[in-house]
Amino acid sequence: MNDYTSAAPVKAHRGTMLLxxxxxxxxxxxxxxxxxxxxxxxxxxxxxxxxxxxxxxGLTKAAKILGIIGCVLGILGLIWAVFFGxxxxxGAMSHH
Numbered sequence: 001m002n003d004y005t006s007a008a009p010v011k012a013h014r015g016t017m018l019l020x021x022x023x024x025x026x027x028x029x030x031x032x033x034x035x036x037x038x039x040x041x042x043x044x045x046x047x048x049x050x051x052x053x054x055x056x057x058g059l060t061k062a063a064k065i066l067g068i069i070g071c072v073l074g075i076l077g078l079i080w081a082v083f084f085g086x087x088x089x090x091g092a093m094s095h096h
Contacts, residue, residue, distance in 0.1 A: 013043065016056070033066070036066055037070075040061070
């Protein structure tokens with residue numbers, strides 16, 4: 001994966017930070033889920049190219065997966081809120 005004898009230094013991985021973003025994306029805010037997904041993808045690409053420390057690959061993969069799940073759940077929640085909010089509005093209008 002990475003040749004540590006090369007002269008070019010590699011960037012430190014952000015696996016822990018991205019994992020926290022993925023967890024926050026699941027629990028409270030879709031923005032963190034998007035960040036975990038996008039940043040995780042770019043970090044995994046950098047690790048594959050040897051530009052980033054590959055020791056955080058597992059954390060980064062987990063963060064990316066949590067980001068994807070958080071985005072899907074956030075979108076489903078938005079659809080649910082719009083649908084049932086619309087149904088509630090229609091129900092309130094029909095009682096007048």
